[in-house]
Amino acid sequence: MKRRTKIVVLGSALLLTAGVASAATASDAPRGREAAALTGAAELYRSDGDDITFSFDAHLAARDKADPAKATGTFEFSHYLNGSGARAEVRVDCLLTGGKVAVVSGVITESDLPGAEGRRVGVTVHDLGRHDRLGYSWAATGSPSEGNEPPKCVSSAPFEKVEKGTGDFTVVPWQPEL
Structure with missing residues (x-):
């Protein structure tokens, strides 16, 4: 040849x-990645020495991409100072993400804060690598035990700083068909 x-x-x-x-x-x-997700854990920074932690395992399956209220998973948070405080476990009822920001809400299923069980709370996370930020609905609505609940997928701006070296949030951005 x-x-x-x-x-x-x-x-x-x-x-x-x-x-x-x-x-x-x-x-x-x-067959495709999940439609949205928020995972990871962190401690928040407070100059007074508060022990505040958040952890997330929230997911929206690809088949449920059109309905963020079909999200599943859990998240937990706790806040203690000088031996007093509370913790809560939450069942996810909505997850919205965009870019590196996630808003997740859910209903408290277990807590040592009297009156908090059965109440909805929301949390916002901004995944900034080593400088993650976080916000929560009770900054505006008051303690979950007071009964002022946000609607599904509502929280505050991520105004809190994550303690250096503790943030490892991962946000999978939601890409709905518009």
Whole structure:
């Protein structure tokens, strides 16, 4: 064979092999990523020495992309100072994300704060790598035990600073079909 013909045949064979390999890889991949997610944990910074922690495991499945109220998962928070305070576990009822910001809400399922169980709360996270920020609905509505609940997927701006070295939030941005 002439040199030019050999190059064309070899090039075609390489392209065909690459196409088959990428098709196999694509078929082995999951059918799609989840529609949105918020995961991770952090402590908040307070100069008075408060012990404040938040952790999240909230997800919106790809099949539920059109309805953030179908989000699932949990989040927890606690706030203690000089031995007194409270903690709560929350069942997620809504998750909205955009870019590196997530707003998650849910209903408190377990808490040592009297009157808080059964109340909705919301939290906002801004995933900024080493400088994450966080906000929570009770900054505006008062203690969850007071009964002032936000609607689903509502919280405050992320005004609190995460303690240096503790923030490891990951936000998967929601991309609804508009």
